Structures are given as C-alpha cells and as structure tokens.
Amino acid sequence: MSDEQPTELEPGGPNAVGKMLGLLGDEWTLLLIQQALLGVTRYGQFKAAMPISNAVLTARLNLLTREGLLERNVYQSNPLRAEYLTTPRSRSLWPFMLAIWDWERKWVPGHDLPRMVHTVCEREFAPVLSCASCGKPAAAREIAAEWGPSGNWARSVPEASTRRRWDSEQVSGAAGLFPDTMTILGNRWASALIGAAFRGITRFTDFEKALSAPPTLVADRLRAFVAIDVLAATQNDKRPDWAEYHLTEKGRAFFPVVATALQWSQRWFRSPEGPALLETHTTCGAEFDPQFRCDQCSTVVHRRDVRIV
Template sequence: MLGLLGDEWTLLVLQQALLGATRYGDFRSGLPISDAVLTNRLRTLTAEGLLERRVYQKNPPRAEYLTTPRSRSLWPMLVSIWAWERRWVSDHVPALPAMRHTACDAEFAPQVICRACGEPASDKDVVAQWGPSGTWARSIPAVTTRRRSGSAEAGMFPQTMSVLGNRWGFAILVAAFVGFSRFTDFQTQLAAPPGSVADRLSIFVANGVLVAADNRYRLTEKGRGLFAVIITALQWAQRWFEAPEGPAVELAHTACGRRFTAGLTCDQCGGRLRGSQVARS
C-alpha cells in the first residue's frame, strides 16, 4: 500500500479516475503533469490492477483507463481525505465542495464507527498491534518515491498530498498514532534516513499536524483528524494485499473489546455510507 499510494502523482491520478476521468486527455487536462510521468503512473496502476486499459479505437490506436473493484474500494479513504481537507484546510481556492449523502439528500461529514458494536470510534479507543506478517521493516517499501513538483494547489487535496504522498511520511504518521514521539524513535524503528525523517517532521509541524515541544513531536487535533484516513487506507491494504501468514496489523476496539473494523456513517442521518451515495454538493 505504501509503495503504491505513497506517491503524490499516483494518488492524484486515482483521484481523477474516481471522479470520472477515463482518457489520457482527461488526466492530462485535470492535472499539471508531464506526459512521461502520466504514462508511467497509468502503466503502474494498470499493472497493479487499479485501472483497466481498454482500447476503444484502433486507427489511430486510442485507449481508456477504467476503474476496477480494487480502485473503487478506495472510496472510504478518499472520502475521509475530502472531509479532513474541508474541516482543517481553509485556504482552498476555489473552496472544496461539500459532500452530499444521496440517501438522505443532506450535506454531511463521514463518521468512523466500529462495525462490531456500531458505536463511534477514534484513535483514543482503537488499539493496534503487529499481526503475524507485520514489522516496521517489512512495511516500508524499498522503492524510492519522488515528491511531486509543481504547484502546491494541484489537485483537490493539496495539503493531504503533501502530508501523505510520501512513503516515509505515511509511516511516520502511523508511528505517531501508536505512540512514537522522539526523533530517534522514528529514525531507528523505521530505519529511515535522518534527512527524510527531519524533512517529514518539519512538514507535519508546518501543516499543524504535529506540534514540537520538549524534544517530542505530538499529534495535534488536526493530526488526530487523520485517523479516518489512516484506518481506511490500512483496511484497503489488508483486503487487497493479504499475506499468507495473516494480517500485518491487528486492531481492537477497547469500548466493546472486539476486533475493530471501521465503517463510515453519515453524521446527518446516521446511515451507513456507500461509495455510490456520495456526491458533490
């Protein structure tokens, strides 16, 4: 998951695909992206089963890129990103549209619940531990991803992309959620280059996701608001990249004492959300 989604251009291309882009020109006009980078990301996403390449014209050859069950099941993560940006990032120009729940026809924000008990859940009552296939070393991809260059305003979720669109950044944020706070802990546990850790921590502090005090980096309320993004990304990864020996991470909901699986509900009507029921307002 980090290898695929820990890349800003990949996230932006998937975002456009889930918003309806299918042809090369759609992606090219919707993103400030070079032909070489777009071609590379489309090829990778097709090879990984996130997009399906379908030829619609033979002379001259033309193809479209369609979403698959694997990419469509990313909707909880992208909806969570959308909600977080609307709540915490006020400088979008133009402003991000609100989300409408078509089942109740109300503007809404998604709420995380525990599927086992149906009650609201947050990072304060969800406990994580490594499962049979989980370690920090195994969870960090060896491939190096490059930060997206160009306008910081590209895409619908520019601040989320600057926070999560990097494999080390995503891992550091997860580590912060499970209790890491010192620079040396992030660096040694993740076996990350010190420069990469320093760069990511400075971005988190600048964006108000972490606050630095007493030689520690702690999550702010804005940072804790990313819980829904992290947990939905984790569930997507464990669904589509299952290890033979078992899950990488095991979650428990302390409020009910059972295994935790996240669900999203509408904060207006309380109904369970479906991707097909989420629209721009």
C-alpha cells in the first residue's frame, strides 16, 4: 500500500471516522506517533521513551506500519536491524497532536507539557483553529455538519474486537500522559458520544437511540464525561425528571481535536459511497477545512515553524 494514496475502505463497512477512531483512540499509538514526529526511529529508542511492554510496542509498530503511518526500513541484515520512519500519513497528524497538546495543557491540571514557540514571531503561542477559506477563527457553533453518503453513527464507531483488546491493555498500565483525551477518544462509545454532543444531542434517550448503544454504556460514558467536566448535567425546565447533558467550556474547547482528527480521517480513508461527514463554515459559507493560526502573530502555523522548548 502506498502511503501517498488514501486507503479505500470496504462498501458498507466502518467509514473514515470509524477507521480513524480505531487507530487514534489509543494512547500508545498517539505516543508512538508523537515520538516518531520528534525523530525517534528505532525500537530501543521507543522503548526507552515510554513505559511500554515489548509485546504492546511490537504490536503497535506492526499496526502503524500496516496502516501506512510508519515505514519499516531494514538498515542492517546481520544481525537484523530496522528503523521506523514517518510517512506523509503520519506527518499530516501533527495538527491533531498539536490540538491535543494545547487542550491538555490548558484544561488538565498536573501536566508538565513542553512549551512551544512559533519561530515566525519567536513567541510562545497557542494554536487558534481557523477556516482555511476565509482565515477567520472557527468555533464549533460556527460549523454546520451533516452526514455524507457513508455517514451514520453505526459506521462511525471502531470495530469492537479491536477496541476491547486495546482497552484491556490500557487498564493494565498505559502511560497516562493524555488522560482526559483518552477518556474521550479511548473508548468506542465515548468517541461516538462526544461527536453526538457536538451535533447537538443532549438527552440520554437521544444518545441511546442515535448510537444504538446499550443504556448502561451510555450512562457510564456520560458519568465519565461529567466527572472530567466535559459535559454538565442539568434538569430540563419542562420535564424535571429528564436530565440533559450540555458541553461545558472545557468540552467545547475540545473541538479543535475533533476537527483535525476528522480532517485527517477523510484525507486518508475513503469509502466508495463518498465522505462520512460534510462540514460548512457558516461564517463564510465555504466547505470547512481547518487550519491553525498563531494567537500572537495571526499567521498560519506550519510544522516546520514550531519549536519545542
């Protein structure tokens, strides 16, 4: 499979969103991509950089190689030595990683995350999600989204068998460096639920119906989101017995992570029926193509212009 070309998905199967969540909704995968983007290439270097077992590291490197996010290059044959190099597919994930860094830095206490400097203006900066068409900042409420030809909730969640294995590995000792992000993305129902919340769903029964999820799982995910202050539970004015779940300021601030993940997914995974999601920036009326601008100088942020301090 060429890493320059998108992966063609099976008709009627998981769409680009489901495929993306199956890959990125795992902390070890995110950490490996982070290290690879920082220049780590060899097995021993990955092992030294994070508290990961040999079995999990081998499985993730094989997965990332199979999915075109890393390229395995044998540089010595006797004894066999290989390195894992980034590809266009993994390098294009840097906006997503930048969004996670910025959100965790601002909203999750107790982090010792590195500072980042925009070398164009030589200032420490925060990325501002903007529309590539008009250049203006783009908040979640300014994005109109509707399902595309391959889009529905059932096709937008990862395959259960894969996620059950990954969840069990995380329980037995994940690194814990992206704790709240993994609460949102690291569970197949949680990731779908946050998408439903951004689509305007607020009631328990509506979450249950939209996701076709067991009520116990919906209740569990809603409790988890309330616990990390991504959702707030309120009473309905007309029906006090109905609880409603609304995105908090912290929850709405997660939108750049969602936006960049969706952008990446629909660039690299294609269903024969067409896109999973269609998004419009209502401010300018153009198809929404997210990009980051520097909050200090307002210019577009490119990967080459970010320096870690």
